Amino acid sequence: DDQKKPDNELVIGMSFQELNNPYFVTMQKALQKQVDKMGAKLIVTDAHHDIAKQTSDVEDMIQRGVDVLLLNPTDTVGIQSAVVSAHSAGIPTVAVDAQADGPVSGFVGSKNFKAGYLACQYLAKSLNGKGQVAILNGIPVTPILQRVKGCKKALGEADSIKIVDEQNGHQERDTAMNVTENMLQAHPDLDGLFSVNDGGTLGALVALQSSQNHVKLATIDGIPEVIKAMQKPDTPIVVDVAQHPDVEVVKALQLALKKYRGEKSPDEIPVDVTPVTPENAAGFHWGS
Amino acid sequence: MTAVLSLEQVSKQFPGVKALDNVSLTVAAGEIHALLGENGAGKSTLMKILCGIHQPDEGTIRLDGEPRRFTSYRDACATGVGIVFQEFSLVPWLSVVDNIFLGREPRNRLGLIRHAQMRAEANALFDRLEIDIDPEISVHRLSVADQQFVEIAKALSLNARVLVLDEPTAPLTPSEVERLFRIMRRLREDGVAMVFISHHLEEIFQICDRITVLRDGTYVDSCRVADTDHDALVEMMIGRRVENIFPPRQARAANSPLLLTAEIGLKQTDHTDSITLHRGEILGFAGLVGSGRSEFAMALIGAYPTRVAQIRLDGADVTFRSPADALDAGIGMLPEDRKRQGLILPFSCADNITLNHLGQFYRPAPFISRKQEAETVDAAMDQVRVKAPSAQTPVASLSGGNQQKVVIARWLDRGCRILIFDEPTRGIDVGAKAEIYTLMKRLAAQGIAIIMISSELPEITGLCDRVLVFSHGRIVAELADEAIEADTIMRHAVTEPRRNDVSHSVTEDA
Amino acid sequence: MSDATPSAAVAAPRRQRRSRWQRLLHSPMFFPLLGFIAVFIIMSLVNDRFLDLGNIQNVIRQGSVIGIIAVGMSFAIFTGGIDLSVGPVMALSGTIMAGLMAAGWPAPVAIAAGLCLGSAFGAFNGFCVAFGRMPPIIVTLATMGAAHGLALLYTGGYPISGLPSWFSWFGRGTLAGIQLPILIMLLTYAIAYVVLHHTPFGRYVYAVGGNEEATRLTGIRVPRTKMLVYTISGLTAAIAGLVITSRLMSGQPGIGEGFELDAIAAVVLGGAAIAGGRGVVLGTLVGAMLLAMLNNGLNLMGVSSYLQDVIKGGIILLAVYIGRGRDA
Amino acid sequence: MSDATPSAAVAAPRRQRRSRWQRLLHSPMFFPLLGFIAVFIIMSLVNDRFLDLGNIQNVIRQGSVIGIIAVGMSFAIFTGGIDLSVGPVMALSGTIMAGLMAAGWPAPVAIAAGLCLGSAFGAFNGFCVAFGRMPPIIVTLATMGAAHGLALLYTGGYPISGLPSWFSWFGRGTLAGIQLPILIMLLTYAIAYVVLHHTPFGRYVYAVGGNEEATRLTGIRVPRTKMLVYTISGLTAAIAGLVITSRLMSGQPGIGEGFELDAIAAVVLGGAAIAGGRGVVLGTLVGAMLLAMLNNGLNLMGVSSYLQDVIKGGIILLAVYIGRGRDA
Ligand SMILES: Nc1ncnc2c1ncn2[C@@H]1O[C@H](COP(=O)(O)OP(=O)(O)OP(=O)(O)O)[C@@H](O)[C@H]1O
Ligand SMILES: Nc1ncnc2c1ncn2[C@@H]1O[C@H](COP(=O)(O)OP(=O)(O)OP(=O)(O)O)[C@@H](O)[C@H]1O
Ligand SMILES: [Mg+2]
Ligand SMILES: [Mg+2]
Numbered sequence A: 001d002d003q004k005k006p007d008n009e010l011v012i013g014m015s016f017q018e019l020n021n022p023y024f025v026t027m028q029k030a031l032q033k034q035v036d037k038m039g040a041k042l043i044v045t046d047a048h049h050d051i052a053k054q055t056s057d058v059e060d061m062i063q064r065g066v067d068v069l070l071l072n073p074t075d076t077v078g079i080q081s082a083v084v085s086a087h088s089a090g091i092p093t094v095a096v097d098a099q100a101d102g103p104v105s106g107f108v109g110s111k112n113f114k115a116g117y118l119a120c121q122y123l124a125k126s127l128n129g130k131g132q133v134a135i136l137n138g139i140p141v142t143p144i145l146q147r148v149k150g151c152k153k154a155l156g157e158a159d160s161i162k163i164v165d166e167q168n169g170h171q172e173r174d175t176a177m178n179v180t181e182n183m184l185q186a187h188p189d190l191d192g193l194f195s196v197n198d199g200g201t202l203g204a205l206v207a208l209q210s211s212q213n214h215v216k217l218a219t220i221d222g223i224p225e226v227i228k229a230m231q232k233p234d235t236p237i238v239v240d241v242a243q244h245p246d247v248e249v250v251k252a253l254q255l256a257l258k259k260y261r262g263e264k265s266p267d268e269i270p271v272d273v274t275p276v277t278p279e280n281a282a283g284f285h286w287g288s
Numbered sequence B: 001m002t003a004v005l006s007l008e009q010v011s012k013q014f015p016g017v018k019a020l021d022n023v024s025l026t027v028a029a030g031e032i033h034a035l036l037g038e039n040g041a042g043k044s045t046l047m048k049i050l051c052g053i054h055q056p057d058e059g060t061i062r063l064d065g066e067p068r069r070f071t072s073y074r075d076a077c078a079t080g081v082g083i084v085f086q087e088f089s090l091v092p093w094l095s096v097v098d099n100i101f102l103g104r105e106p107r108n109r110l111g112l113i114r115h116a117q118m119r120a121e122a123n124a125l126f127d128r129l130e131i132d133i134d135p136e137i138s139v140h141r142l143s144v145a146d147q148q149f150v151e152i153a154k155a156l157s158l159n160a161r162v163l164v165l166d167e168p169t170a171p172l173t174p175s176e177v178e179r180l181f182r183i184m185r186r187l188r189e190d191g192v193a194m195v196f197i198s199h200h201l202e203e204i205f206q207i208c209d210r211i212t213v214l215r216d217g218t219y220v221d222s223c224r225v226a227d228t229d230h231d232a233l234v235e236m237m238i239g240r241r242v243e244n245i246f247p248p249r250q251a252r253a254a255n256s257p258l259l260l261t262a263e264i265g266l267k268q269t270d271h272t273d274s275i276t277l278h279r280g281e282i283l284g285f286a287g288l289v290g291s292g293r294s295e296f297a298m299a300l301i302g303a304y305p306t307r308v309a310q311i312r313l314d315g316a317d318v319t320f321r322s323p324a325d326a327l328d329a330g331i332g333m334l335p336e337d338r339k340r341q342g343l344i345l346p347f348s349c350a351d352n353i354t355l356n357h358l359g360q361f362y363r364p365a366p367f368i369s370r371k372q373e374a375e376t377v378d379a380a381m382d383q384v385r386v387k388a389p390s391a392q393t394p395v396a397s398l399s400g401g402n403q404q405k406v407v408i409a410r411w412l413d414r415g416c417r418i419l420i421f422d423e424p425t426r427g428i429d430v431g432a433k434a435e436i437y438t439l440m441k442r443l444a445a446q447g448i449a450i451i452m453i454s455s456e457l458p459e460i461t462g463l464c465d466r467v468l469v470f471s472h473g474r475i476v477a478e479l480a481d482e483a484i485e486a487d488t489i490m491r492h493a494v495t496e497p498r499r500n501d502v503s504h505s506v507t508e509d510a
Numbered sequence C, D: 001m002s003d004a005t006p007s008a009a010v011a012a013p014r015r016q017r018r019s020r021w022q023r024l025l026h027s028p029m030f031f032p033l034l035g036f037i038a039v040f041i042i043m044s045l046v047n048d049r050f051l052d053l054g055n056i057q058n059v060i061r062q063g064s065v066i067g068i069i070a071v072g073m074s075f076a077i078f079t080g081g082i083d084l085s086v087g088p089v090m091a092l093s094g095t096i097m098a099g100l101m102a103a104g105w106p107a108p109v110a111i112a113a114g115l116c117l118g119s120a121f122g123a124f125n126g127f128c129v130a131f132g133r134m135p136p137i138i139v140t141l142a143t144m145g146a147a148h149g150l151a152l153l154y155t156g157g158y159p160i161s162g163l164p165s166w167f168s169w170f171g172r173g174t175l176a177g178i179q180l181p182i183l184i185m186l187l188t189y190a191i192a193y194v195v196l197h198h199t200p201f202g203r204y205v206y207a208v209g210g211n212e213e214a215t216r217l218t219g220i221r222v223p224r225t226k227m228l229v230y231t232i233s234g235l236t237a238a239i240a241g242l243v244i245t246s247r248l249m250s251g252q253p254g255i256g257e258g259f260e261l262d263a264i265a266a267v268v269l270g271g272a273a274i275a276g277g278r279g280v281v282l283g284t285l286v287g288a289m290l291l292a293m294l295n296n297g298l299n300l301m302g303v304s305s306y307l308q309d310v311i312k313g314g315i316i317l318l319a320v321y322i323g324r325g326r327d328a
Helices: A022-038 A051-063 A080-088 A112-126 A142-157 A173-186 A198-209 A224-229 A245-261 B043-050 B073-078 B096-100 B115-129 B144-156 B174-189 B201-207 B230-238 B293-300 B323-328 B338-342 B349-361 B370-383 B400-409 B430-445 B457-463 B486-493 C020-026 C030-046 C053-078 C086-102 C107-130 C136-155 C165-172 C180-198 C200-210 C212-217 C222-248 C259-269 C281-300 C305-327 D020-026 D030-046 D053-078 D086-102 D107-130 D136-155 D165-172 D180-198 D200-210 D212-217 D222-248 D259-269 D281-300 D305-327
Strands: A011-016 A041-046 A068-071 A093-096 A106-110 A130-137 A160-168 A192-195 A216-221 A237-242 A268-271 A274-276 B003-014 B017-028 B032-036 B058-063 B066-068 B081-084 B162-166 B193-197 B210-215 B218-224 B258-266 B273-278 B282-287 B306-313 B316-318 B331-334 B418-422 B449-453 B466-471 B474-480
Touching (some): A051 D222, A068 A245, A112 A216, A130 A173, A130 A198, A160 A173, A173 A192, A198 A216, A198 A224, A198 C222, B017 B043, B017 B058, B032 B201, B032 B230, B096 B144, B144 B162, B144 B174, B218 B230, B282 B430, B282 B486, B349 B400, B349 C200, B400 B430, B449 B457, C053 C281, C136 D259, C180 C200, C200 C212, C212 C222, C259 C281, C281 C305, C305 D136, D053 D086, D053 D180, D053 D222, D053 D281, D107 D136, D165 D180, D180 D200, D200 D222, D259 D281, D281 D305
Parallel strands (some): A068 A093, A130 A192, A216 A237, B418 B449
Antiparallel strands (some): B003 B017, B003 B058, B210 B218, B258 B306
């Protein structure tokens, strides 16, 4: 067996599905901080949501001689060949935020189903268990699909809530804004809206603010801009179920290093989510 | 004589124009039949109907007495009808061989092209036609004249029984026309029926057997060439006599002031040539096709890369990096290829005409006054006799000659001091030609200097005050006044210039 | 093949002048307009919530960003070119405005800087196309990536917020009862209309698209014209950046993906020939509004987003098929 | 354009076959090849890890999907058209293959069905372009959206997994020591080369792009040619779908976004004229490999992803600038 390098000689690779999102940028920053502490070297790539590019990115990182790999897959199934490549190069690979198929050494991710469930439970409660609710969907990837599943379960438990519309805002502010405007137009009596992530939420917020409707909004992620927005007096946001990208990535790195050194560790570390409400928002911040 | 081809009572209506009205035409085997008429008379349209490119509204086409209906040119080819189009109809980026055999490539059992066979056949064809062109070269690299020979070769390679030649001689110089005629005579002996369209009446008398004349889309008359003469033909075509198409020669003002001197060396050559130009003179550039007249003119206005370009205009040194620079200095050029270099095809006649002097219609700047524009356009169109339903007609739907007139009209009101006309009368009918010559004389009388590049010797001898003869990219002779004679020009045009002949004697000092 | 060119108005005394109706009939935007009206009627019949003043305003406002970008795209396409970089240039200009404002610069200066940046980017495209003689599609493809990267580099991937609250006026305010994005869009079209149809430069734009070689030989400065065209495209992208940044009240570095395709669709739906030389900018407006109407109408009908793509594709095809007579 | 007739030709003795070297020199792929070699040398010097057999294989394999798509794109561009729908058609064909296999169909049948579907989609594009006489850019823009929607509808948004394990051979296996994606790509290029340069149909492709009107007048069935061209483009997109589905071992409905732009870039980098009529398919291969090499090299150098976009843009511009001589 080849010799394991000391911490400060390690090359750590992380492949992101995107870096055009505060969520993942935060993750990257936290990782950088941790790696700097170790004195190691960090290589980061951005797949722009393209699974084919991500596969190439991973191959190139293997070529560059990374010792451990953190993988934030664009798609759980599609990333398999990249995982296999890393595995056959003897590189321990930990999936972050979304699971990856194939011989991964471990997985660290949010409880996405729970996040969706909690968000919509809060939403249902704030609507007193009745009314019309719409869903602002996003890119069809596993974490997002899980959230919608969770949400639907929670809404199903409130007996007088009806899901009247489901549209896709592509998790982008401008699209989400237009789509929300149109949903408001189509359903003037809308009471609640569940947005699958904060990117779409910020667009929906613009649409809600300039309408006369009093729609309650539940969302997931916990990015600073939303946390700040929900502290405003008449915010429509009732809950933002926060994930912890910084915690996730640090745990993933620790897990990967343990696998690298052959130490014992669990294969899966679920990171819990925290519902943030207007009342406790002031005290919440990623990394806090 | 048996009629191989007869067109009976053919009519065709285009939006806004009755292009053909009850026109008939009969051509026998081994006959060269001239189809004559003014620009827009309907000649090309009739031929396109024959070849299945347009469908007639009424009328019958008979081949060997059998009525035929061609739905496409492909149909016509299959029956032995071939055409050399008036408009460029080759694929510029394909090689000469590929163009000739396009659509009829010989293939092997696998369906792959037999390149070697194609090349061999092309070489054989070129040998037969005395054409000296590399069959592998891409067509866009050929001169206009060579492209024309490729088109002719393409039509001949069909072994057609009926061959239409729509103004094939327009881009050719006399020696090349002679070469074409040799080919045509041989085909006549082989019994091919030919329809020949040309605005050069002397060519008609040289080669044709019979004549049919159209006017404004109607049939005027048919007769044997032997039974008519030049003036009678002109009268049949335009309904009036044209006396002496060249305006009387006036002695050039003895020492009209020098306007321009230019010494130009093209990129990739090692010599330079110089010219001088005086106010109010018409300077001819004569020479064979490819002798470099157009290139020289283009280089002069900055449209062609040069190694040396020393130009003095009115005593001041000038540099032209683009035709726009030249235009600013008052030099404009009418290019030789109207489709590629002259017309904005999607534009109307009016927009084509005013394109480079829109500034004249400011009211206030930078906004254009439509009314002024319209007035100028109408005047210009009348001056060169453009036949079009309205100034708003898209130029694309005009006949070839009328398109050429539109491009000429662009330069009438531009207020240039120097105009370069490259083959200005290409495709223009006799009647209008006379008008254009008169116009050029009038411009010269106003003090405008004109450079006329022409492959038509009568035009050069009839109009120019001074002539420069080009050969192999060099100026080999200068002729003035009485010395301007067709024979002399041709003698110089075919002489090989001596190498290392750095400068030559034709530049005159002011 | 009729007079796509701006000349419809010239009268020929000796030949009859065409009536207004005939001019419209022969305009390249006639069939697009028909298509627009047809879709409008269908949408009104299918959705009872479609036809109300608020929603009409929704449609126009939602279409305004693509609409503004499509003005510059029209110029590029009329010259026979294309500008793929509009989306990222919009994003870059918007983030720069946001970034400067967030850094405390006075808003007018920040806005001016953003507009200048967009124009400069466009000018760079124009320079490569005009003087470098490179194909527009590949030049703008390259700068599209570059602008995207620059916007992300500038913000580090984060959106920029914390803009002065009055800045939201451009995206959310009204003037004389009209919403600002709509007003800005209409103004852009009005100016483009005048430039294209009433100035020499406009005529040159079409001429370059119709036959570049002939235009050059005629003595028009083709490179200068092209350079200006791409600068205009950069500028309108930056104006769109102003509107969207103000509307979202944040500088979004990654926004605008795929906008170039929507803008091209608007121009072509509006009756322009992709090969250049023909088209009218008001047709582009019709095209942009048609796209916005489709998005809005299908949303209102609650059609699933997957199905929306399919239906939208079908309707675009249909609209182009109807309008296709022009090219035939 | 003035020097459209290079005077160099006069010097060349006429009617003499050109040497191999001269033919390469005048081929549209000469400058792209130069650019490729330049970038290759630079990458080798800058990265010590770039020049090893494993990595060269990486580069080629990573470029193979775009490479395969770019074959069909070449056909479309050579005729003066374009095919924007390739990405989603690839995704749709791939998901159908995956879906049918997952549903228990025999793999060969599923693959055949996927290839047929891609071709059929292409044929539909071709039909609209050729017989509907609509501009290719807008037709394929519309079907691009439609194919995307259909793929998502078919899978409900989820990727499809559970494919028979041997199916991974197409994406991950080797034959005679060469990786399958590379082999499939090379085979596609070889066939395309023969078709374009040694069959009449290939001549017609260039003829249509060079002068459609003249080609039509010559009696060639232009619509049939176009129809076939877009069918080929659909087919190569489906072949790319096969490779990527096998490589990812799952049917990904949303994959392929932006692939059309990469494929266009490959074709144009390979020396083709976007206006049609000129280009060689081996140039496209060079272009595709150049792009793959850039991605790989910049990744190996550890350039930040934002900066990569900027640098890539710059290098593409530079490469096109060097190769631009062709058009002058
Ligand atoms: N496609 C078309 N659409 C509309 N009008 C047309 C079309 N083709 C020709 N015309 C018109 O038909 C008439 C006859 O044109 P044609 O080209 O046959 O003339 P021609 O006798 O060949 O003239 P020239 O000597 O100038 O070539 C002209 O008035 C022309 O404007
Ligand atoms: N046979 C040829 N083969 C290749 N190129 C040629 C040939 N003939 C002419 N050329 C090109 O044309 C140039 C000269 O043509 P140019 O158009 O200037 O001549 P011209 O005297 O005006 O003849 P034309 O009557 O054809 O216009 C040559 O330098 C060359 O580039
Ligand atoms: Mg004619
Ligand atoms: Mg000439």
